[in-house]
Each structure stands twice: as structure tokens, then as C-alpha cells.
Amino acid sequence: MKYLDEFRDRDAVASLAAAIRAAATKPWRLMEVCGGQTHSIVRHGLDTLLPENVELIHGPGCPVCVTPTEAIDRAIALALRPGTALCTFGDMLRVPGSRGSLAQAKAEGGDVRMVYSPLDAVKLAQQEPELEVVFLAVGFETTAPAHALAVLQAHNLGLRNFSLLVSHVLVPPAIEAIAASADSRVDGFLAAGHVCAVMGEEQYRALVERLRVPIVITGFEPVDILLGVLLCIRQLERGEARLENPYARVVRSDGNRQAQAMVSEVFEEVPRRWRGIGELPRSGLALRPAFHDYDAERRFDLSGVRADDDPRCVAGEVLRGVKKPHQCGAFGTACTPERPLGAPMVSAEGACAAYYRYRRSEAQPATASAT
Amino acid sequence: MCLAVPGQLLSVTGEDPLFRRGRVAFGPLVKEISLACLPEVKVGQYVLVHAGIAISAIDAEEAQRVLALLESLEEDEP
């Protein structure tokens, strides 16, 4: 496929790996912010191509990973409510709540439907006016426009049976919390390219100034990721801290204005609890008062459904980059992709699941990579 | 969460900006995608699609610049 195959080219990957080896004279630790990047790194074995002194730390992961137990429990409560269909993305089905997942709720007769887009849930609500359709809206800034659009479409269509259960998060406050925490081990960040496709560069320029660390806006293909690593290391070696954007084929400096306008029409910034990290100020989105009719938390009484996260899980330390997934006592034993304890084991791109899937027993690095 | 894939816009339907859609080809797979966030996009362009919505139009020149940079890296090698 065009714009994918070129960025998976074996020779380009080899020369980037060689350039990184040549550029890195000191030990550097970089964090890739997005779980999608983690997935690509392990799927393509990119970390095995890096020199020993360059370490990739898997960052806040994906919104699936950081969705609190309580949000899952509330989604399950809605799925089990008669006359209600709970729609969500495929990955959310296996996320553990305090007593099982949405997949288990489905096996027990709950109405859980997997959709490709929140707009499909709007269509369902239109087709079945007697059915209460709730979409579990999790995501980073990348997905917020899709959720905003779903609400605007439902509003425009006059639908009274569509609502969102919102657990949306914002990336910059998490980067700031990680970089500012006392035990942070991160020298530079690879920012999430698709978040930036929506939001643009400005927030990250501000972060660079406040945190004085290099941030490189990075795509998801092997070439993009290694290029992000290379540019970040070159900055570190020169003692610089700038924002760079080698993913300009997708990310404009002001992002997608139309998408931003839709998001701010529908949502406002609120404090949000992150699984493993805790509550961060202005780190989440909630529906604005004008759209409270579409808020599942207000439409249905969910205040009785409360839960805390599992204490055995060290997701917080993994997400902060303090621990690698396999350094967790429960990794691969009490916690596996089939029976996940914490969120990063759930999503295919969660840091723990990615480790379990590809790195459980270490494959030898390819000797041919240097040629 | 940010699985987004580039595809080529084949055709556009719908007048209302909220409901404007396009048929987008990902290789031989064709999907109907919302264009509500990309009002300016033209048939033939490549768009990046996430959760059924086009969130960015791909800039062919910028893509070429990265590929050219890679070629220069390869030439630098002994």
C-alpha cells in the first residue's frame, strides 16, 4: 500500500539503524508516547536493531490501557441493562473491570456490540429507535473528533436514544507528569504522530520549552520510528532541546483545525483519572453542558458503580518507564493476555501485552541488520 | 489507539458538511469514510483514516522529502 510499503523498506531501516549507532555516543533513554508505536516497535523487532546504549521506554500506552476499572464496570452495567446496547471498539472487549470484562458480560447475555467507528453506533441508534445505544468513548486526541462528530450527527438527526460513556484522555498532561516525576528516566520523547495530526505542533513546542527535553513528532512505520529515534539522539548529542516534525506528510503545524473546532464545540477539558498514574488536572475530556443529553453518566444512574484499580498491578511504574513489563511479579503468571490483571496487558499495543507477545523469550538480534 | 491507515479518495457524496462521506481505497479494500473533518480534500488525494474518519490529507511532497533524506543516508554509508 502506498505510504506504508515505502516506510517499511528493509534497506532504509538498515541504514537508519546504522546512522543511530554512529550518532549515539552516550546512553540515551527515549520514550515513545503512543501504544501504536510500541506495537510497531515490537512487531517489527525495531528495538533489536538499536545499539545497547539506546533504550526505548514504552510510554503511557493507549487509552485502552489507561481506562480506569470504574469506567469498564459502568460500561458492563449498561451492557447488562435491558433495552441497552453498549457499543465499543474491539480492544475494549477484553479490558478487565473489577469483576470481568465486556466480553464476559456478553457471554452472560449483555448486549455488547463491536463497531469500527462511533458513527456506526449513531447509525444503529437511527435504525433501532427503541434501543438505547451507548458508545464507550475512550481515546486520545486522535479519536476525539470521531466522538465529537458522532454527537453532532446524533444531535442533527434528533436522536434521543444515543449517548456516550466518556473516558477520554489528553496526551500532553501525561507527558508532563512523566517528565516532571522525580523518578523519571526519560531523556527525550517521540510524540504520537496521529495525536499531532489532529492537534498540531503548538502544545508540544510549549512542552519543549517548559521541560527542556527534545520532542520529535513520530509516525508509526519502521522508518518513521527509527527516524524519530535518530533525530532525537542527534539533538541529545548536541545538547539541544527542540521540537522536530519529520512526520510532516501527516502532521501540519496547526493540525486539523476543523477537527479541533468540532472537539471544542462538544467537549471541555476536565481532570481525569488515569489507570496506573492517578488523577491529572485538565487531562481528560467531558461533554459540554449543551450536550449533556448525550452523556450516559447523566442519562443513566451510574453513581453506585465505583471501583479502584487492582493493587497487584504495577501498571503505573510501567507507564512511567520506571519498570519494564517483565520486571513485574505478576507478569506472565498472574497476568497474561488471556487473563489480564492490568490494562497494559489488555490491548494488543499495551506495553505488557506487546512484551508478552513478542519478547517472552528473547529472539536473537539479526546479525544481518548491519549490512 | 491511534491505528490510522492511508488510503486514496475515490469519490465524494453528501451535501451536509456533517454527513459528507467519501469512498476510500486501501489497496483493493474500499470503505466509506466520513470527510466531515477534511472539508477541502479532493478526489485522488490520499487521506489518513482513523475510526472511520479521515483526519489528515497526506502531503506527497513531505513524504518525498523523507524518502530523499533516507537515500542520502544510504549514500553516506561506506
Place this chain on the structure above:
Amino acid sequence: MTAKRPAPFELSCPLPDDGADTIRLAHGGGGRLMQQLLRELVLPALTGQALTRQHDAAVIETDGRRLAFTTDSYVVRPRVFPGGDIGRLAVYGTVNDLAAAGARPLWLSAGLIIEEGLPRGELAALLRSMREAADIAGVRIVTGDTKVVDRGAGDGLYINTAGIGLVEPGIDIHPAHVQDGDAVLVSGDVGRHGIAIMACREGLEFEPPIESDCAPLGGLVQVLLGAGLRPHCLRDITRGGLAAVLHEIAEASALAIEVDEAAIPVSEAVASACEVLGLDPLQVACEGRMLMVLPPDQAARTLEVLRVHPLGAGASLIGRVERRARAEVILRSRVGSRRILDLPGGELLPRIC
């Protein structure tokens, strides 16, 4: 109340589970959860000598002749999909299980479980399709059974088929025969059936349309054996895809397998769909593809023989068996790195995250 009371008598069996009290769809997905269900529940309950060998078909010796015997149930939804239907699948699937044991497939039984309300015309069409498939595969449906269940107790139509085939003297095909250094081949591109089904369910549109790869592989295997080739192991690739089959062979032979991503044939349609849905093509089901493990000196000749057969035209040498510390599957990635190829977990879900 210091005396120790006897534990209450319980009728329930303390079977281990995955923490859930109910069977989920993922338990049938051909992945880790399904293996767990088989290992912990089904096999211990129903153990017989042949069953514990965990192959696609049991081989039974009687009066000096060896019969391969297998059974499989078909619950596919939708019942009719591009390139096939549940009737055709019910014949080919069982034929392929027999073929994987090196048998010449001969006789099939057909058990129909029909849900009240199924249109008569549809049933007739599916039965015609079964008959046609049996003729193509060169097998005869010699016995059967029909049950009708209450509306809501089934999903339109389920079909079970059992099959018997004959294993010629000198043929012994089983994962336990796999050896260090063996070549690993696949008979064609992978993942078409799974994506064709998903295309129906998710309303995906392909131009040109994608068709299931469902096909009977008995003839292909007989051609190989007739040419004097002696594969150590054959497996037809179904749920869980190529990845699941590679894992089963690695585990059964206690050897590692290294495969080359670039050598694994995947059609453009399957590759594109997997990008959009966030799936790994190596985990997507086939219904007409055989994985073959054979001595390295037979690899070139096998490829030649396969490629002149219509069902083996896309055959490819994808890797080799190696003795290593662990019985694992290693993928040499397209970009030049190496990683573990994992067994899929359970149900394959399109992902957006």
C-alpha cells in the same frame, strides 16, 4: 464445634478454567484459550490413544489396513460467503483433516442441526452445495442425521461431518516426526477465508471481491505422495491461521521453527484488510491451505509438484525447523529483525487501538 466436619458432597467437578464460569467465543478461536480448553477439559475427559496424539485425524489400524478418522462441526456465519458456503466448508474441512493425515479421503457422514424457521429453499441450496463439494473432493456422503431444534436454540444451521480415509502403507505423517533441518512450506497465500468472512460480517467491500480459499486438499496431497515425496508432517491451516499451526507443530515436535515473513505469501486484499482492521495476516484463518514440513532435500521437488497443481500454484518455502533451547516460533521480519511469533490469544477482533 471443634470437630472437623466433612466437606459437603458436591456434584460439580473441580475443572480448572480461565477464571470465568462461562465458555466465551474466544474459547473457539483456535488460539491459546482454545488449546487450554482442550488440554484442561476436553482431552482429560475423553482420552483415547489416538486422540492424545493431537493431530487433525486419528489413524486407526484394523486388519493390517490403516484408516484415518476425523470429525468437525461447522457453525460459520454467514452461511453463504464469497467463494463458498457452510455446506461446502463442511465437506472440504473434514476432507482436509483426513488429507493432513496423509489419507485418501473416502467416506463422510453428515449431521444437520436445523433451527426451526430456516427457509426450505436455502436448505436445499446448501445440500446441493454439499453434494457438489463431495463430488469435487472425490468422497461419498454415506450416512447422516437430521435434527430440528426450537427457534432460538440454534443459529439457522449447524453441520457436523465425520470422515474416513485410507492411509497407504509406508505413509506416516505426524508432527512428532518433524526433524531438525526440515523445510517448511505453505501451499498458497494465507488468510483469505478469514478476511472473506469478516468482509461479510463487517460490510467490507473489495474491488475485485475477495473470495474464501476453501478447497479440498485431498487430491493435492495424493499427488505429492504419488510423486514419491514423503512429508514428515502436514497440517491444514484453519482458525488461528498460520501462526497457530506453526505453534502446534513446534510444541508437538519439541523443536523451534524459524519463518521468513517476506516469503509467506499474503494477497494484497488480505494485507490491506489486515492493515485497516489492525490484524496480523498470520493469525487469520484459511480453509484450503496446507502447511508442509519435509526433509530439506525434498523441498525443491515438492515446490515443483505443488506449483503445477491449481491448489498449489502459490506454494512457497517459508522457513525451516531448528533445534533450539525452546520449542518456539521465530519470525524473521521483513525489515531484517527477528522476533517471537506468538500464538493468537482467542477470538480475532478488529482493533482500532
